[in-house]
Amino acid sequence: MSGDHLHNDSQIEADFRLNDSHKHKDKHKDREHRHKEHKKDKEKDREKSKHSNSEHKDSEKKHKEKEKTKHKDGSSEKHKDKHKDRDKEKRKEEKDGKLKKPKNKDKDKKVPEPDGKKKKPKKEEEQKWKCIFTLDYLMQTLQHSLTNNLFLFSPPRIKDEPEDDGYFAPPKEDIKPLKRPRDEDDADYKPKKIKTEDIKKEKKRKLEEEEVSKETSALLGLEFGIGTTFEANGFREFNWSVVEEKLACVQWEEERYPEGIKWKFLEHKGPVFAPPYEPLPESVKFYYDGKVMKLSPKAEEVATFFAKMLDHEYTTKEIFRKNFFKDWFEYFLAVFQKIKEENEKLLKEYGFCIMDNHKERIANFKIEPPGLFRGRGNHPKMGMLKRRIMPEDIIINCSKDAKVPSPPPGHKWKEVRHDNKVTWLVSWTENIQGSIKYIMLNPSSRIKGEKDWQKYETARRLKKCVDKIRNQYREDWKSKEMKVRQRAVALYFIDKLALRAGNEKEEGETADTVGCCSLRVEHINLYPELDGQEYVVEFDFLGKDSIRYYNKVPVEKRVFKNLQLFMENKQPEDDLFDRLNTAILNKHLQDLMEGLTAKVFRTYNASITLQQQLKELTAPDENIPAKILSYNRANRAVAILCNHQRAPPKTFEKSMMNLQSKIDAKKEQLADARRDLKSAKADAKVMKDAKTKKVVESKKKAVQRLEEQLMKLEVQATDREENKQIALGTSKLNYLDPRISVAWCKKWGVPIEKIYNKTQREKFAWAIDMADEDYEF
DNA sequence: GCTATAACTTAGAACTTAAAAT
DNA sequence: ATTTTAAGTTCTAAGTTATAGC
Numbered sequence: 001m002s003g004d005h006l007h008n009d010s011q012i013e014a015d016f017r018l019n020d021s022h023k024h025k026d027k028h029k030d031r032e033h034r035h036k037e038h039k040k041d042k043e044k045d046r047e048k049s050k051h052s053n054s055e056h057k058d059s060e061k062k063h064k065e066k067e068k069t070k071h072k073d074g075s076s077e078k079h080k081d082k083h084k085d086r087d088k089e090k091r092k093e094e095k096d097g098k099l100k101k102p103k104n105k106d107k108d109k110k111v112p113e114p115d116g117k118k119k120k121p122k123k124e125e126e127q128k129w130k131c132i133f134t135l136d137y138l139m140q141t142l143q144h145s146l147t148n149n150l151f152l153f154s155p156p157r158i159k160d161e162p163e164d165d166g167y168f169a170p171p172k173e174d175i176k177p178l179k180r181p182r183d184e185d186d187a188d189y190k191p192k193k194i195k196t197e198d199i200k201k202e203k204k205r206k207l208e209e210e211e212v213s214k215e216t217s218a219l220l221g222l223e224f225g226i227g228t229t230f231e232a233n234g235f236r237e238f239n240w241s242v243v244e245e246k247l248a249c250v251q252w253e254e255e256r257y258p259e260g261i262k263w264k265f266l267e268h269k270g271p272v273f274a275p276p277y278e279p280l281p282e283s284v285k286f287y288y289d290g291k292v293m294k295l296s297p298k299a300e301e302v303a304t305f306f307a308k309m310l311d312h313e314y315t316t317k318e319i320f321r322k323n324f325f326k327d328w329f330e331y332f333l334a335v336f337q338k339i340k341e342e343n344e345k346l347l348k349e350y351g352f353c354i355m356d357n358h359k360e361r362i363a364n365f366k367i368e369p370p371g372l373f374r375g376r377g378n379h380p381k382m383g384m385l386k387r388r389i390m391p392e393d394i395i396i397n398c399s400k401d402a403k404v405p406s407p408p409p410g411h412k413w414k415e416v417r418h419d420n421k422v423t424w425l426v427s428w429t430e431n432i433q434g435s436i437k438y439i440m441l442n443p444s445s446r447i448k449g450e451k452d453w454q455k456y457e458t459a460r461r462l463k464k465c466v467d468k469i470r471n472q473y474r475e476d477w478k479s480k481e482m483k484v485r486q487r488a489v490a491l492y493f494i495d496k497l498a499l500r501a502g503n504e505k506e507e508g509e510t511a512d513t514v515g516c517c518s519l520r521v522e523h524i525n526l527y528p529e530l531d532g533q534e535y536v537v538e539f540d541f542l543g544k545d546s547i548r549y550y551n552k553v554p555v556e557k558r559v560f561k562n563l564q565l566f567m568e569n570k571q572p573e574d575d576l577f578d579r580l581n582t583a584i585l586n587k588h589l590q591d592l593m594e595g596l597t598a599k600v601f602r603t604y605n606a607s608i609t610l611q612q613q614l615k616e617l618t619a620p621d622e623n624i625p626a627k628i629l630s631y632n633r634a635n636r637a638v639a640i641l642c643n644h645q646r647a648p649p650k651t652f653e654k655s656m657m658n659l660q661s662k663i664d665a666k667k668e669q670l671a672d673a674r675r676d677l678k679s680a681k682a683d684a685k686v687m688k689d690a691k692t693k694k695v696v697e698s699k700k701k702a703v704q705r706l707e708e709q710l711m712k713l714e715v716q717a718t719d720r721e722e723n724k725q726i727a728l729g730t731s732k733l734n735y736l737d738p739r740i741s742v743a744w745c746k747k748w749g750v751p752i753e754k755i756y757n758k759t760q761r762e763k764f765a766w767a768i769d770m771a772d773e774d775y776e777f
Numbered sequence: 778g779c780t781a782t783a784a785c786t787t788a789g790a791a792c793t794t795a796a797a798a799t
Numbered sequence: 800a801t802t803t804t805a806a807g808t809t810c811t812a813a814g815t816t817a818t819a820g821c
């Protein structure tokens with residue numbers, strides 16, 4: 001490969017400007033906007049002129065379907081809400097009823113109102129109110145606690161009322177103490193005489209007791225054991241008012257119980273449990289040390305205990321706080337542990353499949369949870385609701401003789417198919433773009449590994465004919481046909497700059513990003529001369545994931561002239577290559593070499609660059625860390641070529657400053673050491689004895705050591721600065737033939753673990769197996 | 778041809794864990 | 800031992816390419 005072809009100086013130089021490329025995204029917004037308007041008009045025109053029936057129908061159909069789903073979702077939501085409301089109302093009614101009921105009873109005065117009865121409903125009200133209050137209060141106080149540097153919850157976006165599913169409400173039936181009528185007429189109270197029990201009589205007594213119980217029950221006109229039905233909701237079903245009426249009517253003689261005996265009949269409904277914890281809404285966040293922290297429901301609940309007491313002086317007491325935090329952290333540490341274990345269990349069970357006699361790891365066995373869609377860049381659909389995927393959305397793919405996984409109880413799959421022409425196990429249609437999502441195998445699987453290997457083999461085949469292809473497109477720059485010229489210039493960019501193919505995208509569905517074929521006039525600037533270079537093309541556009549591509553490249557004169565030609569009489573929003581698209585380009589490439597597509601050039605150029613850079617940078621007698629540094633530099637050259645960028649880490653500035661202060665401190669140390677050395681030398685000159693000489697030697701060494709340390713720090717600083725926005729991972733994982741790296745490791749005795757981590761070794765197992773030290777890409 | 782779409786690869790961010798520095 | 804930083808993992812969006820159906 002000719003050196004000038006790929007990374008000429010200008011490119012490297014340009015890449016140092018990457019620093020501000022993220023910031024410049026905004027600049028594109030305006031342009032994007034203009035483009036959209038423009039395209040809309042264009043499309044309108046096209047539609048007018050075409051009036052293709054089927055297209056029209058189709059789009060209409062699509063639209064209708066969208067409406068339908070919208071409606072569906074909407075209505076179901078509404079339905080839910082209605083339901084909720086109804087439930088609420090029902091509960092309200094119940095409560096009101098309870099309030100009234102006792103009043104009615106007061107009227108007939110058959111049963112005197114025990115004190116508790118009147119208060120009970122009031123208490124309910126109070127309790128519920130307190131609950132609402134508590135939540136509101138929580139939100140306020142928690143926020144307030146920020147200043148106390150404890151923890152806080154963010155202000156809820158929606159003011160959620162606590163869901164009262166009866167948890168905070170009292171049981172549906174009032175619980176009143178079963179009071180005997182005798183309370184009112186104590187005067188007539190004549191307890192029966194019964195002698196103190198002795199053991200012999202125990203049995204008899206029991207029998208008697210039972211009889212009394214039976215008696216009571218009989219008097220009440222009920223079966224023995226009044227409230228023995230225990231419903232799932234926790235409340236026994238019998239009617240207190242009936243019981244009370246019966247009890248009121250009964251007149252019986254009260255007897256005196258033997259000493260120690262308190263009663264002979266007792267029936268009640270058991271205790272009411274504390275309501276289960278109602279988790280706070282999603283919008284309420286827990287902050288610890290200024291950072292959002294997800295809490296398990298249990299830990300969250302315990303946190304609310306504290307929060308509820310924030311205004312109490314308890315919380316200012318050291319012991320109280322200490323104990324709380326100890327317990328609390330233990331609490332959710334345990335819960336954390338449990339979650340971890342559960343995840344492991346899930347992976348063990350669902351994370352694998354069997355394909356052709358191999359147990360294979362599945363890449364993404366979890367269905368994407370619902371949430372808000374987060375597009376990249378300036379995405380028109382950002383914030384839209386990503387629906388929950390139900391079993392009814394899921395298509396299962398497995399072999400006919402396999403056991404079909406069973407859907408969750410009460411559900412069924414959308415479809416079960418047996419298609420062995422595809423590799424996916426599960427698929428569903430996502431609701432934002434309407435695209436299909438798949439569950440597929442891990443990169444370590446046979447099926448993915450083989451495909452990966454194939455990819456690099458295709459790139460190697462390109463290596464054999466790339467010169468011919470390059471000559472071809474150079475010829476085509478002169479073609480009479482516009483289409484051929486555009487194709488040739490586009491291919492030149494794809495080859496030289498490793499640009500992506502650049503499919504057309506549907507307007508308004510995605511962020512406005514482009515690749516080679518979809519470049520617009522506004523994305524390039526032509527400079528017949530710039531900074532002492534001739535025929536410079538300046539690229540500035542947003543590529544995949546809205547990552548900015550900015551580069552100034554000197555090109556051959558013919559290319560330059562062609563670009564001028566393509567741009568003639570065009571608006572900035574017009575396509576640069578108006579006679580070209582990816583289909584045309586790839587069809588042509590297919591003719592040049594079997595299996596050749598635009599992206600093969602990226603793979604080829606990435607891999608060949610690594611190989612060549614490794615050759616250039618590896619110094620035979622350097623130690624292993626130095627060799628690894630060379631490898632990373634070669635890797636970085638590829639990442640720069642492919643424009644693999646990342647947002648600078650959030651802590652970048654801070655950690656950079658830390659490093660800088662370390663460097664400064666080291667410099668000071670060094671200056672001190674040098675001063676010491678100087679004075680020691682002066683001493684030595686005067687004294688001329690062995691002792692002072694020794695001191696000089698040791699001071700010299702100290703200076704040397706510090707110098708080395710300083711250098712190391714400085715190298716680290718520049719290294720980090722250079723890597724600020726460059727992502728090495730993507731190229732390593734997707735573009736570099738792993739056999740190049742394996743061979744390099746073998747050749748220089750670098751352990752493969754230094755280059756590939758465990759996951760990467762698994763993915764590239766085929767290459768580690770295959771390549772020896774003189775493998776040539 | 779052109780469009781829709783299915784299937785698959787490539788991508789950076791967010792999150793988690795391990796290692797290094799203090 | 801604790802904090803900071805880096806490495807590793809997971810997640811899923813956003814591309815490319817082939818193909819089916821007009």
